[in-house]
Amino acid sequence: MGGAAIKKGSLLLGLVALLGLSRVQLERRYQLPFPHLDSLMTKTSGIQDAAFISLGFRALAADVAWVELLQNMGDYGHAEENGKKYPFLKNDTLRVTRIDPFFVRAYLFGAATLAWLTSTNRPDEAMEILAEGARYNPAYWPFRTYAAGIGYLKSNQMDSMIRMLEDAIRDPDCPTMVKSVLANSYKAKKRYAEALAIWEDVLSSESGREYYGRAREEIPQLMRLLHPSR
Numbered sequence: 001m002g003g004a005a006i007k008k009g010s011l012l013l014g015l016v017a018l019l020g021l022s023r024v025q026l027e028r029r030y031q032l033p034f035p036h037l038d039s040l041m042t043k044t045s046g047i048q049d050a051a052f053i054s055l056g057f058r059a060l061a062a063d064v065a066w067v068e069l070l071q072n073m074g075d076y077g078h079a080e081e082n083g084k085k086y087p088f089l090k091n092d093t094l095r096v097t098r099i100d101p102f103f104v105r106a107y108l109f110g111a112a113t114l115a116w117l118t119s120t121n122r123p124d125e126a127m128e129i130l131a132e133g134a135r136y137n138p139a140y141w142p143f144r145t146y147a148a149g150i151g152y153l154k155s156n157q158m159d160s161m162i163r164m165l166e167d168a169i170r171d172p173d174c175p176t177m178v179k180s181v182l183a184n185s186y187k188a189k190k191r192y193a194e195a196l197a198i199w200e201d202v203l204s205s206e207s208g209r210e211y212y213g214r215a216r217e218e219i220p221q222l223m224r225l226l227h228p229s230r
Helices: 001-030 042-054 058-073 076-082 089-099 102-114 123-135 142-154 158-168 176-188 191-204 207-227
Strands: none
Touching: 042 058, 042 089, 058 089, 058 102, 076 176, 076 207, 089 102, 089 123, 102 123, 102 142, 102 176, 123 142, 142 158, 158 176, 176 191, 176 207, 191 207
């Protein structure tokens, strides 16, 4: 009986060791494509986010974080005039994307606002966000487009930046912020008809509601610039 018990115990230990080894191999081979919980932005909402994720509601957690980011932004359609700097925008963006690293719209929005909003003017932070986005979404080409556009902005190459933005607005995930920047760039270059077309597109787009007021202000101004004799 003693020998049988020892043999049984040894077999059990062997099975436990085998299961442990198999788990390690599986984790190495099939790692989940999500950042570790340690990387969550925990300063303000870490407990809430971790709780959602632990219960299996990762997508819901990211949606809640995204809505809270937009609420914190307020009326960002007039952020330029109000001089808003959004000091927590980088962290708020990474909060969303570290919950769901495939939430590409959040990367684009955060990077565009940080880089191209004059009152914000933090292109280096924008590049950090894009770099993290590209690490998880290497085939998503708009990240490279935005990075190139920000590079041209930093080197004061307006025409090259405009070409990059023209590519960017063809993407359905393109934030209205980028369209606004392109329209302003056209206006600065006296390309009034092209600026007008963008604002008219913003005004007709369901996703551009936060910029409707700005569009309604810009359209008559551009019309006057196009037809000064009227």
